[in-house]
Amino acid sequence: MADRRAYDPAVPRQPRRLRFVRTHDRSRSWVHAHLVRLAWTDALVVILAVSIAQLVRFGADSALVPNGAGNAPAVVVSAVLIVSWLFALRACQTLDRRIVRSGSQEYSRVVTACFSLFGALAMIDLLFRLNIARGFIALALPVGTIGLLLSRWLWRQYLTHKRSAAKNLERVLVVGSLNSSIPLIERVMARPELGYRVVGICLPERSGMRNSVSVGGFDIKVYGTFDQVCSSVEEAEATTVAVTSAEALGHAAMQALSWDLEGLNVDMVVAPGVTDVAGPRMMVRPVAGLPLLHIDKPRYEGANRFRKGLVDRLGAAAILCVLAPVFAIVAIAIKLDSPGPVFYRAARVGINNTAFRMWKFRSMVVDAESRKASLYTKNEGAGVLFKMRDDPRVTRVGAVIRRYSVDELPQLLNVLGGTMSLVGPRPPLPEEVEQYDGRVARRMLVKPGMTGLWQVSGRSDLSWEESVRLDLSYVENWSIMQDALILWKTVRAVVAKEGAY
Known part of the structure; x- marks a missing residue:
């Protein structure tokens, strides 16, 4: 019988002994x-x-x-x-x-x-x-x-x-207020490959409680209040309990909940209230019996910068040697297709708002910049970006090399020169940087990259807000292994022509 008492976080609860739920064991x-x-x-x-x-x-x-x-x-x-x-x-x-x-x-x-x-x-x-x-x-x-x-x-x-195919999933019961729970549910639903499926939610109080909550076009069932989590776990056959409002439950209730879940094959995870911070920057330290989450500040200097710079230059040199024949073929094709130079030197802003010239194969007509103003009404870009799916300024060869991101290969010269990195935030235009607020400006704490999280997560198909979030996530949590994974995913994204135009 579920406990229907009103929840009072000030009153410590005694752990209840619950029977082992075999459905959880089978599902995991x-x-x-x-x-x-x-x-x-x-x-x-x-x-x-x-x-x-x-x-x-x-x-x-x-x-x-x-x-x-x-x-x-x-x-x-x-x-x-x-x-x-x-x-x-x-x-x-x-x-x-x-x-x-x-x-x-x-x-x-x-x-x-x-x-x-x-x-x-x-x-x-x-x-x-x-x-x-x-x-x-x-x-x-x-x-x-x-x-x-x-x-x-x-x-x-x-x-x-x-x-x-909806198999091998963790069934998640979210415990928290709507304000703290909805962002978690949205992130989980947007990334099904992570293996989490939200099956229900427990809200703080019963007054005015609804039967379900609509998130992203899906209805998430409301199973009860904070005091009914364990019975809700049984009813929803959850394998994971995700607490998003630990401060609302209180220390005593959190401890009681962990005791209640001991007899079940159920994981308990607690959202720390910070987003896009992970990896070695986060560490739990017990202080006076309380687990405190220590978040270290990002480290962009010293050995980290030297190590990343060394990997960038060695990698760029190796790739240039391998792709030298491709450079020659593309250069000849550009010359034969339209009049003008082979390369285009685009103005970009790099680390610490330092301006530099970014190398690219020319994929547009020579007077592309002067014709840009007349096309602003057809802009399909997100935020301050200018993008067109069928840009009339793009040449025939330019359309091909853009589709496979070959036009960006000369940026390897920027990597060798130290103005760019193999992996990093998207290199912005000067007029974009002028519109950055304090939060977005954190992208400029590291070198811009030839590829990044924005590249392997949709490229031109991303919204401006999502592009910024991915760039900031990279800046906050950089690591060599993450760079290696992004480079691998970039190759797959380019071959699949995902979001490129």
């Missing part, structure tokens, strides 16, 4: 199965990587691996490496169910485990002068690391496919 059995598949795949990838390294380095008939003390049995050396590698993956918690399904942290932990293991092996080899064949180790590391990352990505694609 896929989590265990997914982790088991990951564990077996990790083992197969590591065994395969070590076997390939041994075969390439020592040949099929080799039974011994040379080292400083003589010769060690190849099977023993390979077995020790395999066991150590798998132990490193577990030690770095690469199978933590909280991170294996979304975000970049899963990939980051895999890379950390791999490089930590081989760093430790290098130090042991140096200290004890084992002189184990370095070619064997040098081959196993990249093959295994790439294989592990690829296998994790493939399993994510499989999971995303399942979620698109």
Whole structure:
């Protein structure tokens, strides 16, 4: 029988003993199965990587691996490496169910485990002068690391496919006021690949309570008040309780709710009240028995900037070498298609509002800027942006290179010169920057990028507000692993021609 008492946050509640709800266990059995598949795949990838390294380095008939003390049995050396590698993956918690399904942290932990293991092996080899064949180790590391990352990505694609068919989803019961709950529900509904489905909501009070709440064109059922969360969990068969109004519940009620949920296979998550801040900037610290969320300020200077700049320049140089033939072909096509220069030097604003000239392949007629004013009535861009789906100023070759974002490749020269980054916020026009308010101006704290979250999330199809939110999210939570994921997603977005015009 559900407890129908009026909720009073000032009165501590005693935890109620509830029966175990087996429907929750059945609905979440896929989590265990997914982790088991990951564990077996990790083992197969590591065994395969070590076997390939041994075969390439020592040949099929080799039974011994040379080292400083003589010769060690190849099977023993390979077995020790395999066991150590798998132990490193577990030690770095690469199978933590909280991170294996979304975000970049899963990939980051895999890379950390791999490089930590081989760093430790290098130090042991140096200290004890084992002189184990370095070619064997040098081959196993990249093959295994790439294989592990690829296998994790493939399993994510499989999971995303399942979620698109409304399977393997977390059933979320939201607990909070409408003002705090609706933004969470909207974000979750907009990203079904994250695997969350909001099945209901519990509101603070009963007075004037409605039967459902409309969010994004969907009706979310109202199950009760804060005092009826546990009975609502049973009724909705929820697997996750998301609290968005912790301050309204109070400390005693939050503690009681966590006790009530102990007997159920249900996760409890609490929205901290800040948006687009995640990763290493957030840390929970207990102070006088209270868990306080410590949010560190973004770090744009020092080692972080040096590391990002080094990766940018090395990456840009490598890409330019590979794409040199493409540059030549595009340059010839532009010259033959229309009169004018091959490149277009666009005025842009970079880090700390510093102006620079951005390189692009010319995709429009030479007098495009002078004709822009007459086209403002047909502007399809979001916010202060000017965009047209069928811009008459675009040349025939320009339409093709824009469709595949080839016109932006010369920005690699800006990356080499240090005015841009491979990944970052969209490089704005001077007239755009003049209209920025204090919040939007935070985009200028880092270098603009050739690609970014805005590029892999819809590009020209995004609203102005969503573009700003994605740029600010990147600025607030930058990491090397996030850059790598964005670059990978950019290739997919360009091939699919998503939002490009």
